[in-house]
Amino acid sequence: MTRTSPPEAFVLTGAFRVVCRNPRYLEELAARNLRILLITGEDHRDAAETARKDPDHPAYLIDDIAYVDGSLDQEGSYTPGFVAQARRWRGRYTVRGAYAVGETLVEQTGLLCDALGLPGPGLRATRVCRSKYLQRWYLEEFSPVSLVLPPGGREEADLAALGYPVVVKPATRHSSSGVVAVGDEAALRELLTSYPAHETVLIEQKVTGQEYSVESLVQHGRPVFTSVTRKETTESGAQTFVELAHSVPNAHAEADAALLDANRRMLETLGFRDGIAHAEWRTGDDGRPYLMEVAARTPGDGLVALYHLATGQPLEPQIIRIALGEEASYPAPTRFARQVYLEHGTGPLADVTLDWPGVRPLWVGESGMWPELAPGAKDDPATLRALFVLKEAGARLGPLASSDDRAVTFLIDAPTPQGLDELEQRVRGAVTVTTDPEADGEH
Known part of the structure; x- marks a missing residue:
C-alpha cells in the first residue's frame, strides 16, 4: 500500500482584515497549488467564517x-495557542513557508520558521522587532536615550534624570497606539497612570527632525532592495505621532546615504x-539617524500599493519568493507616489465628497x-488613483490619537516630485x- 505525502502548504499570519486587504499573497500561493493556512486572532472569527463562504x-482561497x-499589551500571550495549532498542522501538511503579513504574530511566526527550518528573519529579529524595549537593548547604537519601566517599576523610577521632552511608548503595541510626547x-x-499596570512602558528622549x-x-542576510520613504505625522500640532503622509521614494535624497548605511548595520546587528x-x-538636528522602531513584516497603511505605483511591480510576489527560498529581486522606483490621510473635525461622519473627474x-x-490600483507608465501625467473612506457613515x-482614528485617505503618483506636490494640493x-457635531451631542 502506497502512503500518500501530506499536501504542501503555506502559513500566513496576522489580522484577518490585513491579510485580505493584501489578496495578492493569497493569489500567489493559490497559483502555486499550495494549501493556504491562516492563523489570526479569535476576535476575527465571525468575519472570517462569513467571508470564506x-x-x-x-478569503475563499x-x-x-x-x-x-x-492581547497586544501582554507579551507572549498569543504563543501557547499559536504553537498548539502549528503542531496540529505539522502532522497534516508539509509546510513549505510562512509569513507574517501583520504585526500581531510576527514573533510566533518566527518560532514556526525556526522549528520547521523555513526561511524567515530569524529568532532574534522576530523577537526584537516585536518589542520596543528590546530594540533599545540590542540596537543601542542607533537609539535615543531611553528608560524601560517594567510592570511594578513605575513608582521608584528616577524620572527626574530624563532629558525632557520625552516620548512614552507601550512596549508591544502598534499603529502608534498609546505613543505620546510629554x-x-x-x-x-x-x-x-493611564497605562495598564501589567504593561511594560518605554520612555525615550524626544528626537526632533524629519521622519522616514x-x-x-x-x-x-543581504538586502536585495532598499528604499527610503518620507513621512509626515501629527507631531507638529499635537503630542501624538499618527502618520499623515507617506512619499515613495524620498524626493529629498540627500539624507538617504546616511539612513541606508544605518539601516544596513541595524539589520546586520539583528x-x-x-x-x-x-x-x-528620524534624522535628528545633529544630522544623525535615530531608530524609532523596526518591524519584520509588510509595511502598513498603503505603502505596498505605493511601491506598486512607484515601480510598476507588486512587492508581494517577491516576499513570497523569499519565504519559499526562491531567488528574489525588485526594481528601483521610476515614479513618485504618495498616500495622504486627511485631518478632520469631530463628531459622526456624515459624508465625504470629491470634486474630481472619473474618481x-x-x-x-x-x-x-x-481594490488593486493599476500603476501608470514612467512618464504618465500626475494622477489621483483613489480616495478611500476608512470609516462607515x-x-x-x-x-487623531492612533492610526485607527484616521478616516479618509487618497493615493497619487507623478513623474516628478513637483508634480506630486501640486497634485496633492489640488x-x-x-x-x-463632513461631520455632524450636533448629532454627536445628542448621545
Missing part, C-alpha cells in the same frame, strides 16, 4: 483558519536573514478591502469631509 471574497487568543516629569507621572522609513527586502523589514527613523470616494470601512470621528482642495 463568499466565492467573490479573497484560504483552506484552513486557526483562531488564537491573546514635556515634564509631572505630566509624565500623570500619563503613566526604510523598506528592505532581505535574502540570505541577524536579519530572510523577509521584509520596515524600519522607522469617486470609495467607502471601504465595513469590508476593509482596497455615522462612525464617530475624534482626535486633491486636498477637492475633498470635503
Whole structure:
C-alpha cells in the first residue's frame, strides 16, 4: 500500500482584515497549488467564517483558519495557542513557508520558521522587532536615550534624570497606539497612570527632525532592495505621532546615504536573514539617524500599493519568493507616489465628497478591502488613483490619537516630485469631509 505525502502548504499570519486587504499573497500561493493556512486572532472569527463562504471574497482561497487568543499589551500571550495549532498542522501538511503579513504574530511566526527550518528573519529579529524595549537593548547604537519601566517599576523610577521632552511608548503595541510626547516629569507621572499596570512602558528622549522609513527586502542576510520613504505625522500640532503622509521614494535624497548605511548595520546587528523589514527613523538636528522602531513584516497603511505605483511591480510576489527560498529581486522606483490621510473635525461622519473627474470616494470601512490600483507608465501625467473612506457613515470621528482614528485617505503618483506636490494640493482642495457635531451631542 502506497502512503500518500501530506499536501504542501503555506502559513500566513496576522489580522484577518490585513491579510485580505493584501489578496495578492493569497493569489500567489493559490497559483502555486499550495494549501493556504491562516492563523489570526479569535476576535476575527465571525468575519472570517462569513467571508470564506463568499466565492467573490479573497478569503475563499484560504483552506484552513486557526483562531488564537491573546492581547497586544501582554507579551507572549498569543504563543501557547499559536504553537498548539502549528503542531496540529505539522502532522497534516508539509509546510513549505510562512509569513507574517501583520504585526500581531510576527514573533510566533518566527518560532514556526525556526522549528520547521523555513526561511524567515530569524529568532532574534522576530523577537526584537516585536518589542520596543528590546530594540533599545540590542540596537543601542542607533537609539535615543531611553528608560524601560517594567510592570511594578513605575513608582521608584528616577524620572527626574530624563532629558525632557520625552516620548512614552507601550512596549508591544502598534499603529502608534498609546505613543505620546510629554514635556515634564509631572505630566509624565500623570500619563503613566493611564497605562495598564501589567504593561511594560518605554520612555525615550524626544528626537526632533524629519521622519522616514526604510523598506528592505532581505535574502540570505543581504538586502536585495532598499528604499527610503518620507513621512509626515501629527507631531507638529499635537503630542501624538499618527502618520499623515507617506512619499515613495524620498524626493529629498540627500539624507538617504546616511539612513541606508544605518539601516544596513541595524539589520546586520539583528541577524536579519530572510523577509521584509520596515524600519522607522528620524534624522535628528545633529544630522544623525535615530531608530524609532523596526518591524519584520509588510509595511502598513498603503505603502505596498505605493511601491506598486512607484515601480510598476507588486512587492508581494517577491516576499513570497523569499519565504519559499526562491531567488528574489525588485526594481528601483521610476515614479513618485504618495498616500495622504486627511485631518478632520469631530463628531459622526456624515459624508465625504470629491470634486474630481472619473474618481469617486470609495467607502471601504465595513469590508476593509482596497481594490488593486493599476500603476501608470514612467512618464504618465500626475494622477489621483483613489480616495478611500476608512470609516462607515455615522462612525464617530475624534482626535487623531492612533492610526485607527484616521478616516479618509487618497493615493497619487507623478513623474516628478513637483508634480506630486501640486497634485496633492489640488486633491486636498477637492475633498470635503463632513461631520455632524450636533448629532454627536445628542448621545
